[in-house]
Amino acid sequence: MDHFPTNWGRPRNDTWDPYATYPIHQRPQNHQPKDRFAEGVQHTQQPIVTGTSVLAIKFKDGVMMAADNLASYGSLARFRDIQRLHPVGKYTVLGAGGDMSDFQYIQSILDELIVDELAAADGHTLGPKEIHNYLAEVMYSRRSNMNPLWNSLLVGGYKDGKSFLAYVDLLGTTYTASTLATGYGAYIAQPLLRRAVEGRENELTADEARKILEDSMRVLFYRDARSLDQYQIATITADGVHITESRKLETAWSFAEGIRGYGAQTQ
Amino acid sequence: MAAYFQAPTAYSRTALPPLAAVSAPQHLVPPSDTSGTIMAITGVGFTVIAGDARRGDAFGAYPQVRFVPTVFRLTDKAVLATNGFASDGNIFIKKVRQRLDWYRHAHAKDMSLHAIALLIQSMLYQRRFCPFYVHNILGGIEDDGSGAVYSFDEVGSYVRETCRAAGSASTMLQPFLDSQIYPKSSQPPTPGSATHLSLARVLALVMDSYKHAADRLSHDQIGDGLEVYIVLSKGTSTQGLNIEGVSEVTSIPGGERIFLLRRSLA
Amino acid sequence: MFRNTYDSDNTVFSPQGRLHQVEYALEAVKQGSAAVGLRSKTHAILLALKRSTGELASYQQKMFRIDDHVGIAIAGLTSDARVLSNFMRQQAMSSRMIFNRPVPVNRLVSAIADKAQVNTQEYGRRPYGVGFLVIGQDQSGPHLYEFSPAGNSYEYYAMSIGARSQSAKTYLEKHYKTFDDCSLEDLVRHGLHALRETLQQDKELNINNTSIGILGPAAPHEKGVSGAGSFRILDGEKVEVFLQSMVPKEPTEAPAAPAATDDDVQMEG
Numbered sequence: 001m002d003h004f005p006t007n008w009g010r011p012r013n014d015t016w017d018p019y020a021t022y023p024i025h026q027r028p029q030n031h032q033p034k035d036r037f038a039e040g041v042q043h044t045q046q047p048i049v050t051g052t053s054v055l056a057i058k059f060k061d062g063v064m065m066a067a068d069n070l071a072s073y074g075s076l077a078r079f080r081d082i083q084r085l086h087p088v089g090k091y092t093v094l095g096a097g098g099d100m101s102d103f104q105y106i107q108s109i110l111d112e113l114i115v116d117e118l119a120a121a122d123g124h125t126l127g128p129k130e131i132h133n134y135l136a137e138v139m140y141s142r143r144s145n146m147n148p149l150w151n152s153l154l155v156g157g158y159k160d161g162k163s164f165l166a167y168v169d170l171l172g173t174t175y176t177a178s179t180l181a182t183g184y185g186a187y188i189a190q191p192l193l194r195r196a197v198e199g200r201e202n203e204l205t206a207d208e209a210r211k212i213l214e215d216s217m218r219v220l221f222y223r224d225a226r227s228l229d230q231y232q233i234a235t236i237t238a239d240g241v242h243i244t245e246s247r248k249l250e251t252a253w254s255f256a257e258g259i260r261g262y263g264a265q266t267q
Numbered sequence: 268m269a270a271y272f273q274a275p276t277a278y279s280r281t282a283l284p285p286l287a288a289v290s291a292p293q294h295l296v297p298p299s300d301t302s303g304t305i306m307a308i309t310g311v312g313f314t315v316i317a318g319d320a321r322r323g324d325a326f327g328a329y330p331q332v333r334f335v336p337t338v339f340r341l342t343d344k345a346v347l348a349t350n351g352f353a354s355d356g357n358i359f360i361k362k363v364r365q366r367l368d369w370y371r372h373a374h375a376k377d378m379s380l381h382a383i384a385l386l387i388q389s390m391l392y393q394r395r396f397c398p399f400y401v402h403n404i405l406g407g408i409e410d411d412g413s414g415a416v417y418s419f420d421e422v423g424s425y426v427r428e429t430c431r432a433a434g435s436a437s438t439m440l441q442p443f444l445d446s447q448i449y450p451k452s453s454q455p456p457t458p459g460s461a462t463h464l465s466l467a468r469v470l471a472l473v474m475d476s477y478k479h480a481a482d483r484l485s486h487d488q489i490g491d492g493l494e495v496y497i498v499l500s501k502g503t504s505t506q507g508l509n510i511e512g513v514s515e516v517t518s519i520p521g522g523e524r525i526f527l528l529r530r531s532l533a
Numbered sequence: 534m535f536r537n538t539y540d541s542d543n544t545v546f547s548p549q550g551r552l553h554q555v556e557y558a559l560e561a562v563k564q565g566s567a568a569v570g571l572r573s574k575t576h577a578i579l580l581a582l583k584r585s586t587g588e589l590a591s592y593q594q595k596m597f598r599i600d601d602h603v604g605i606a607i608a609g610l611t612s613d614a615r616v617l618s619n620f621m622r623q624q625a626m627s628s629r630m631i632f633n634r635p636v637p638v639n640r641l642v643s644a645i646a647d648k649a650q651v652n653t654q655e656y657g658r659r660p661y662g663v664g665f666l667v668i669g670q671d672q673s674g675p676h677l678y679e680f681s682p683a684g685n686s687y688e689y690y691a692m693s694i695g696a697r698s699q700s701a702k703t704y705l706e707k708h709y710k711t712f713d714d715c716s717l718e719d720l721v722r723h724g725l726h727a728l729r730e731t732l733q734q735d736k737e738l739n740i741n742n743t744s745i746g747i748l749g750p751a752a753p754h755e756k757g758v759s760g761a762g763s764f765r766i767l768d769g770e771k772v773e774v775f776l777q778s779m780v781p782k783e784p785t786e787a788p789a790a791p792a793a794t795d796d797d798v799q800m801e802g
Contacts, residue, residue: 137631175353365629
């Protein structure tokens with residue numbers, strides 16, 4: 001069943017030909033899959049329940065990340081208490097945008113990985129660099145098998161005196177920088193983060209870093225229609241991982257009263 | 268009059284593919300070109316391999332990060348530049364390096380340049396029907412001490428050349444390189460080295476190429492960092508290398524030498 | 534020589550609770566020429582005595598590089614060693630591919646020990662006929678392990694395996710307490726002295742029959758070693774400097790009667 005009304009077509013539509021005006025080899029039906037079950041077997045073709053931006057920056061003692069608590073179902077703000085920052089072992093936090101069920105699957109394979117590593121009990125542990133590389137392999141192999149995990153992920157961590165911050169997405173694309181953002185954050189927050197952080201990675205205190213993230217989250221909440229004013233902040237330093245309780249953004253909407261020219265109000 | 272016989276586009280007989288075909292798995296996750304430009308030029312006893320370091324994201328070409336290397340040192344005499352779909356590129360580099368490691372285990376020496384070229388061909392062709400979406404340019408020094416550049420398409424077809432540019436600025440830079448490096452454009456280019464060009468001249472060509480490409484192209488296609496590897500055959504003088512930002516990255520002294528030049532395109 | 538009722542099958546215990554096939558495998562290790570391993574706070578090294586099958590033949594390889602941070606020396610069947618070392622290389626590479634980290638050395642050794650153990654328990658198999666000394670370096674510093682075909686692996690300050698390795702062990706036991714703070718040169722000298730103990734009466738160490746494997750920062754005269762000091766095998770001319778540094782042996786009073794000669798065994802390295 002084709003669920004898209006625009007494709008149902010009109011009589012003189014190239015994709016629908018009730019009077020057989022086209023040569024047989026060009027008729028739309030010839031392009032349909034031959035396998036009776038072909039439509040039944042589906043890989044993820046689009047994310048369903050989604051999370052929006054994740055932000056992350058480096059500061060003097062480590063890495064700080066932020067993500068709101070919303071999981072949307074299309075344009076519906078469906079789940080409002082979802083945690084999108086996930087600790088992985090003692091040195092790493094994973095932040096996820098994109099499909100939340102895929103993210104939960106990723107959480108489960110990472111937790112398994114950490115348990116296996118712990119079970120070896122030989123003093124070797126997986127740090128953020130190793131976890132990021134592992135995730136990149138997983139994401140790349142899933143996309144190569146035409147069955148991607150539909151996420152943009154940020155991996156932040158601190159181990160052996162070094163901060164680590166990197167990105168990986170559904171294609172297995174990776175990169176690293178001192179400020180990173182996914183989703184709308186990549187367009188709206190990333191320039192703000194760069195201006196506040198670049199060149200000052202070794203000076204910023206935790207309080208300053210938190211302020212930068214909070215301000216960016218506020219801008220995102222004002223602009224991104226799939227965001228929420230409830231969010232969490234993860235801090236990864238030499239002391240380990242700390243993820244805050246959900247907190248609320250201070251916002252001011254009074255200016256909206258003065259805006260004219262949109263929607264029902266025309267003057 | 269010719270137009271009279273053409274079917275009007277509004278009645279085009281080419282049926283649009285039905286939605287099911289468009290969203291079928293093979294189109295599910297298209298590789299994305301993460302932009303950037305690579306190039307390599309070889310002269311007498313040296314080869315220069317360069318790449319810029321700007322990287323777009325998976326969905327658009329919006330520059331996400333400003334320093335991602337696209338040129339990789341494989342051995343002391345071979346450097347590989349990749350361009351195209353970044354995650355394919357990264358995996359491919361890893362795989363090539365591990366194959367070279369196995370070669371080292373088996374033969375206790377580094378693989379020679381032309382053998383690496385053949386290896387890359389077969390590795391690319393192995394994925395003929397699910398290709399690595401990557402243009403490769405391999406540059407370095409052959410066993411006989413001559414410089415060489417090999418350029419590949421995505422499925423492994425390759426040729427030894429004197430110069431090659433690939434990536435977002437290639438259509439602009441390749442004709443320019445041809446004009447500078449093949450002295451008579453009316454004659455078919457011969458493989459081998461550009462005998463009339465000094466190392467200093469080639470380096471200047473490379474840096475000018477990038478500078479002007481960065482000026483001309485839209486911001487998301489080229490920019491930020493520039494990495495240039497310079498491979499010298501045994502005994503070639505370092506004349507022309509005493510410029511700012513050059514550091515030596517040779518691992519075993521006494522053979523070929525490798526230098527790395529880092530510049531900003533800002 | 535070891536005729537026994539319970540030795541034809543490795544899955545059957547003898548009434549004394551022994552697995553004779555496994556014990557014979559340990560004998561195969563003793564047939565191979567000796568290898569010595571020792572470590573300091575900064576370095577782990579291997580030394581091995583290479584054999585040749587005759588004047589016309591080359592010397593049998595005794596050391597293998599596994600990765601930048603792991604190397605092994607073998608005693609016993611070289612062909613079995615190649616199989617196991619290839620397995621170790623695969624493990625090391627897959628760790629680099631998947632996690633971008635050098636494989637933890639103890640896990641690598643455990644992995645081959647587990648493989649060897651399977652061969653001591655399943656019907657229709659034979660144990661490996663080779664023992665390893667494995668040196669490796671990771672976050673916790675340099676390490677030395679012994680692997681034996683019985684499926685055991687232990688970590689040591691210093692160890693030797695192979696023919697007449699007991700004499701080397703005696704030397705190592707006498708000196709191991711000083712190894713921790715040794716420089717690379719001193720450590721190699723100790724290693725060579727230990728290896729020398731395993732020689733037959735009329736033989737001595739030379740550049741043809743000695744291999745040295747080093748993990749850790751370069752010695753002053755070593756060239757072409759990366760900063761951290763990845764694993765390298767020194768053969769031929771490169772061991773000359775180290776051989777020169779040896780202190781000549783005092784003439785021994787009463788040389789012990791040599792044990793059963795092992796020169797006739799051609800296939801062991």
